[in-house]
Amino acid sequence: MNPVYLDNNATTKVAAEVFEAMKPFFCERxxxxxxxxxxxxxxxxxxxxxxxxxxxLLGASSPQEVVFTSGGTESDSTAILSALAxxxxxxxxxxxxVEHPAVLNLCRYLARDKGYTVRWLSVDREGRLDMEEVxxxxxxxTAIVSVMWANNETGVIFPIxxxxxxxxxxxxxxxxxxVQAVGKIPLDLKASxxxxxxxxxxxxHGPKGIGALYVKRGTRFxxxxxxxxxxxxxxxxxxxxxxxxxxxxxxxxxxxxxDEENDRVRRLRDKLEQGVMAGIPFAHLNGHKEARLPNTxxxxxxxxxxxxxxxxxxxxxxxxxxxxxxxxxxxxxxHVLRAMGVPFTSVHGSIRFxxxxxxxxxxxxxxxxxxxxxxxFLRSVSPFGRENLEAICRVH
Amino acid sequence: xxxxxxxxxxxxxxPRNVGxxxxxxxxxxxxxxxxxxxxxxxxxxxxxxxxxIDATFQTFGCGSAIASxxxxxxxxxxxxxxxxxxxxxxxIADFLGGLPKxxxxxxxxxREALHAAIAHYRGQPSPAEQLEGELVCQCFGVxxxxxxQVATENKLTTxxxxxxxxxxxxxxxxCHEKIEEILLQIRGEQKKDEAPPVPAAKRMTNLQKIAKIQxxxxxxxxxxxxQDGGDVELVDVEGARVLLALRGMCTSCPSAALxxxxxxxxxxxxxxxxxxxxxxx
Numbered sequence: 098m099n100p101v102y103l104d105n106n107a108t109t110k111v112a113a114e115v116f117e118a119m120k121p122f123f124c125e126r127x128x129x130x131x132x133x134x135x136x137x138x139x140x141x142x143x144x145x146x147x148x149x150x151x152x153x154l155l156g157a158s159s160p161q162e163v164v165f166t167s168g169g170t171e172s173d174s175t176a177i178l179s180a181l182a183x184x185x186x187x188x189x190x191x192x193x194x195v196e197h198p199a200v201l202n203l204c205r206y207l208a209r210d211k212g213y214t215v216r217w218l219s220v221d222r223e224g225r226l227d228m229e230e231v232x233x234x235x236x237x238x239t240a241i242v243s244v245m246w247a248n249n250e251t252g253v254i255f256p257i258x259x260x261x262x263x264x265x266x267x268x269x270x271x272x273x274x275x276v277q278a279v280g281k282i283p284l285d286l287k288a289s290x291x292x293x294x295x296x297x298x299x300x301x302h303g304p305k306g307i308g309a310l311y312v313k314r315g316t317r318f319x320x321x322x323x324x325x326x327x328x329x330x331x332x333x334x335x336x337x338x339x340x341x342x343x344x345x346x347x348x349x350x351x352x353x354x355x356d357e358e359n360d361r362v363r364r365l366r367d368k369l370e371q372g373v374m375a376g377i378p379f380a381h382l383n384g385h386k387e388a389r390l391p392n393t394x395x396x397x398x399x400x401x402x403x404x405x406x407x408x409x410x411x412x413x414x415x416x417x418x419x420x421x422x423x424x425x426x427x428x429x430x431x432h433v434l435r436a437m438g439v440p441f442t443s444v445h446g447s448i449r450f451x452x453x454x455x456x457x458x459x460x461x462x463x464x465x466x467x468x469x470x471x472x473x474f475l476r477s478v479s480p481f482g483r484e485n486l487e488a489i490c491r492v493h
Numbered sequence: 494x495x496x497x498x499x500x501x502x503x504x505x506x507x508p509r510n511v512g513x514x515x516x517x518x519x520x521x522x523x524x525x526x527x528x529x530x531x532x533x534x535x536x537x538x539x540x541x542x543x544x545x546i547d548a549t550f551q552t553f554g555c556g557s558a559i560a561s562x563x564x565x566x567x568x569x570x571x572x573x574x575x576x577x578x579x580x581x582x583x584x585i586a587d588f589l590g591g592l593p594k595x596x597x598x599x600x601x602x603x604r605e606a607l608h609a610a611i612a613h614y615r616g617q618p619s620p621a622e623q624l625e626g627e628l629v630c631q632c633f634g635v636x637x638x639x640x641x642q643v644a645t646e647n648k649l650t651t652x653x654x655x656x657x658x659x660x661x662x663x664x665x666x667x668c669h670e671k672i673e674e675i676l677l678q679i680r681g682e683q684k685k686d687e688a689p690p691v692p693a694a695k696r697m698t699n700l701q702k703i704a705k706i707q708x709x710x711x712x713x714x715x716x717x718x719x720q721d722g723g724d725v726e727l728v729d730v731e732g733a734r735v736l737l738a739l740r741g742m743c744t745s746c747p748s749a750a751l752x753x754x755x756x757x758x759x760x761x762x763x764x765x766x767x768x769x770x771x772x773x774x
Contacts, residue, residue: 401553402529402553402554402558403555404555405505405554405555405556405558405559408505408556409506412506421529421555428632428633428656428660428663428664429632429663429664430529442526445526477511477512478511478551478553478559479551479552480522480531480533480551480552480553481531
């Protein structure tokens with residue numbers, strides 16, 4: 098039986114069309130796009146077509162603004178380190194407390210070992226930034242502002258364009274980790290105040306191991322991976338041709354009917370959310386209700402622990418993820434939920450459901466039939482909240 | 494994803510003995526909502542025979558926390574209180590066919606709840622109160638005595654292992670040095686227990702001994718303390734008593750007791766196994 102896969106912010110299924118498009122580039126058209134012979138040289142056209150498709154999805158002004166990389170993490174490192182290298186007189190980075198580890202741990206490293214000052218932006222209980230704080234922390238010392246477009250755990254969307262304008266007023270560069278946003282919200286980078294965007298293939302039904310960095314034309318740039326002349330001297334190493342072709346196809350699919358698809362996903366997500374809230378007492382939404390990706394639902398269930406919920410969901414063939422400490426191997430729960438000040442009673446029991454264009458209404462119905470029983474059972478085992486729950490049950 | 498044994502999965506999906514026990518006469522509660530796991534253990538003990546007639550639990554926690562609790566209740570039934578006291582966290586983990594190393598603290602939580610319940614039955618203060626000690630890990634509220642006990646019982650040698658078994662050090666990480674010191678201290682004490690009389694040491698004259706202590710302090714101890722803005726001075730040596738004065742940051746350091754024990758362990762290791770360090774003003 099295929100699983101009910103509601104963990105699409107972790108990774109997605111490779112679209113059948115993507116896989117088909119990639120296939121010839123393994124055993125048949127395996128040439129190197131840099132070669133002088135036509136067998137290899139022709140492959141360069143497919144790489145160019147993929148670049149154009151991705152540029153179109155991003156609303157970039159030219160395909161040349163797209164640099165292919167190995168994924169979101171490499172793109173993040175490239176953008177931030179490039180900004181620091183090209184503005185040596187500026188020693189500060191502004192970023193948020195809820196970034197993905199790809200940015201968070203890089204910034205911690207730069208602060209600890211390289212002497213940079215990192216100005217951390219906090220979030221409120223609904224996971225949103227305080228724009229006054231953003232304004233006050235970006236200064237003439239800021240080399241780069243790096244704030245994610247949408248949060249991977251809660252789906253909360255940040256006002257990136259507005260932050261980019263503030264950054265530019267102070268002469269700083271603007272980077273956004275848009276790994277969760279690309280393909281889920283319409284983008285138009287031509288008119289934006291954004292210099293760098295990181296994205297990853299496997300979050301939008303492309304393959305793993307391929308990503309891209311958008312570099313706005315005219316932006317000062319210093320490469321991260323040094324080597325050959327590939328990617329116009331911006332990223333060394335022979336191109337991951339099957340991955341690039343796959344990402345190009347994924348971008349084409351995402352651009353097609355983006356609004357319709359996302360409306361459908363949003364309706365399914367809302368159905369799941371309403372069903373959970375109506376059917377399970379002591380469940381709270383984590384993250385702002387409106388300013389949120391259409392596919393993401395993060396709920397905190399009080400008095401139960403996330404790993405136990407996931408194990409029981411898994412037994413029923415349902416894949417989700419948790420911000421609980423026990424699932425990560427660390428002992429501390431999600432840095433995102435803690436930064437939001439989610440209370441201890443529900444932070445350990447927080448579950449993220451993330452849908453995709455392949456999610457069906459039947460799957461959502463199935464989750465809604467299984468989940469309440471799981472939460473109820475674990476609460477019956479738990480020593481906490483018993484009195485509250487019993488009081489609620491008496492009322493009903 | 495964790496590699497759980499079939500027995501862990503069985504006890505998680507079909508936990509035995511869940512719920513409060515109406516007529517229990519021994520209850521032990523450990524952990525908290527904030528820490529991410531908590532166990533309340535209920536025992537019914539026959540006061541005439543000291544035998545455990547029934548055991549149940551309520552647990553908030555991950556799969557292995559629920560499985561460890563369920564396993565513990567099964568292990569306890571029919572045992573005398575004295576036999577139950579001998580159950581170690583390793584016994585609980587073994588009963589389940591092993592636990593992932595990062596999850597060993599779930600078995601430790603089981604043993605702690607058991608000891609708390611038995612103390613309750615016997616009318617003694619809870620082990621947590623007896624084991625007050627000094628708070629080492631602020632994030633998870635773990636004291637030096639708890640760490641010492643679990644580390645000794647399970648022969649733990651690294652900070653990572655201590656974190657896996659007690660959670661101490663699993664948060665902000667500021668207490669890692671303190672945990673190192675405790676481990677160092679345990680090693681020193683074990684050396685003392687194991688070490689047969691050292692003939693070479695016995696032949697040491699008082700002057701040789703003082704010179705050797707001075708050398709170890711200069712070479713090993715002071716550089717370590719000075720890193721944290723502290724310092725130490727050798728005041729006197731009387732027989733096996735080494736009188737030291739802590740200086741600088743050490744005087745106001747909340748872990749001064751640990752520092753003293755750390756120095757003692759080092760001197761025992763490198764000079765004589767029977768030295769006792771005392772702090773003088």
